[in-house]
Amino acid sequence: MGSENDVLDDGPFFHGTKADLxxxxxxxxxxxxxxRPEIVMNHIYFTAxxxxxxxxxxxxAGDGEPRVYLVEPTGPFENDPNVTDKRFPGNPTRSYRSADPIRVVGEVTDWTRLTPExxxxxxxxISGMRAERAEIIN
Structure with missing residues (x-):
């Protein structure tokens, strides 16, 4: 799957959220x-x-338990310009976005949790980014 931007990743793809899906x-x-909560996003984001x-x-955002879902794009997608080339050459974070929905195909439980620190x-x-009003390509 990909778009005219020739996304070079076949997945599997994941989406992290606090929503119970x-x-x-x-x-x-x-x-x-x-x-940047004042910005409503035009895309749904996911990563490999x-x-x-x-x-x-x-x-x-939210009070729910952090969850990771296995997802599949339902339409074209592109490299996430917020991290690709703008901040990192290429796409080492394997991050993508789509204007079309992504479908949940399962929940993943074997991901690495962060320490409190x-x-x-x-x-x-992130607070520093908000204070600097860091740009988000929407």
């Missing part, structure tokens, strides 16, 4: 960014790295 659920764009999705789950360091980093 079921197999068959569709995740769509149109929700607030976890990094299980622990990358775990990090996203840990950082996601590592989680706090990430929250501090």
């Amino acid at each position: 079921r197999v068959g659920d569709l995740l769509t764009a149109g929700f607030r960014s976890n990094y 790295l299980r622990d990358g999705a775990g990090l996203a789950a840990e950082l996601a 590592a989680l706090q360091a990430w929250h501090d980093r």
Whole structure:
């Protein structure tokens, strides 16, 4: 699967969230960014790295338990420009986004949880991004 941008990844793909989802659920764009909550996102994001999705789950807004889901895109997708080339050459984070929904095909439980100290360091980093009003390519 890919788009005209020639995404070079066949997955499997993962999505991290605090939402309690079921197999068959569709995740769509149109929700607030976890990094800049004043921005409503035009895409749904996912990664081919299980622990990358775990990090996203840990950082996601809400009070629910962090969860990682195995997902499949339902339409074209592209490299996430927020981390690809802008911050890292190529796509080492194997991060993608789609304007089309992604479908939950299962839940993954064998991902690496952050230590409380590592989680706090990430929250501090995100707070710094918010204070700097870091750009998000939407």
